[in-house]
Structure formats: structure tokens, C-alpha cells
């Protein structure tokens with residue numbers, strides 16, 4: 283379970299998350315809300331990639347900043363910049379070694395990515411950047427998948443495969459998206475972030 287307790291996040295004077303208390307204990311969530319309402323920020327906080335201004339975030343009993351929590355989650359967001367000078371092959375090899383996983387030939391095949399493995403990140407198209415970002419989130423099959431607008435930029439075939447993959451994913455998923463495949467999907471509990479922020483969550 284992912285638990286946010288009295289979490290606030292400000293960038294300078296801009297308060298983005300406002301004393302939010304919320305328990306994510308369902309298998310599938312879709313976080314929606316207007317542009318700039320803090321959806322990406324919430325995922326970054328939940329992954330321990332951004333520090334809270336106040337409050338705390340706990341994943342299955344461990345602070346999200348701990349190594350234990352980090353092993354349990356995978357995150358994909360266009361906001362996370364990948365090193366320009368590396369290739370997807372190098373990134374995946376490094377990530378697999380860290381997580382003691384085999385190189386993900388299956389993901390690469392399903393996303394039709396083999397031809398991009400040795401292209402430097404700086405030269406990848408937006409759609410292919412999305413694919414490597416998703417693979418890095420998926421490759422260790424984490425218990426918690428945090429996906430920020432995961433289908434944006436994917437071609438039809440990859441998108442269809444990916445949605446199907448998520449349908450069968452055994453772990454928990456928190457996605458931000460404006461897309462009907464998520465917002466109108468009965469398996470995803472829809473959370474309107476601006477409302478949560480307004481009322482401070484308080485459903486835990």
C-alpha cells in the first residue's frame with residue numbers, strides 16, 4: 283500500500299500539493315486533473331524522486347526514499363531525463379544488472395525496438411524515448427508501476443500491445459492520463475487531483 287500522510291509540495295511560492303492524505307490500496311488508479319494540477323509531481327513524490335516539502339510517503343511500510351521501496355517500484359515519465367550520451371542498450375543493461383534481471387528481449391520485440399538499441403538517447407524520436415522510458419519502468423516487473431501519460435507518442439501497434447500488457451499486469455498501477463482507455467476504464471479508480479488537493483484527501 284502506498285500511503286501519503288499530510289503531504290505538501292511547493293516549488294518556491296507555488297504550492298502544488300496541499301496537505302494531502304491518501305491511501306492507495308486498490309490495484310489500479312488513474313489520476314486526472316487539469317494541466318499543471320500536480321499529477322506528475324505526485325508521481326515523482328511517490329517514487330521518491332522529488333522531496334516532499336512536508337509530510338511523509340510510505341510504501342508497504344518503508345519510506346519511499348529507502349532502497350527497499352525503490353526496488354518495489356518502476357516509474358516512467360517524460361520529465362525524467364535519460365542520459366543523452368548513452369544508448370538504450372546500455373541503459374537497459376545497467377538497469378537489468380541492478381535488478382538482477384535478464385535483458386528484456388520480449389519487451390524489445392513487442393515494442394519493435396530492436397533497431398533503436400544502439401542509437402544514442404540524444405538521437406531517439408519522442409515515441410522511441412517513450413518506449414525506452416516504459417521499458418526501464420517495466421523491466422524489473424515492479425510491484426508498483428507509476429506511469430505518467432504512458433501512451434502519449436506511442437504508435438497504434440505499441441499502444442495496443444501496451445494497454446493489453448497493463449490489463450494483465452500482476453502488480454499495482456498508478457497512471458496519470460487524459461486518455462479514455464484509462465479514464466473510462468472500469469478497472470481504474472479515477473482520482474481527480476484538484477479535488478483531492480482542495481479537500482486534502484482524508485480518505486485514509
Ligand SMILES: Nc1ncnc2c1ncn2[C@@H]1O[C@H](COP(=O)(O)OP(=O)(O)OP(=O)(O)O)[C@@H](O)[C@H]1O
Nearest residue numbers: 293294296298315316317318319320321322323324
Ligand atoms: N521542477 C519544478 N520547478 C518549479 N515548478 C515546477 C517544477 N515541476 C513542476 N512545477 C510546477 O508545478 C505545477 C504542477 O506541475 P505538474 O507537472 O506536476 O502538473 P501536471 O498535472 O502533471 O500537468 P500536465 O497535465 O500539464 O502534465 C505546475 O505549476 C508546474 O509549473
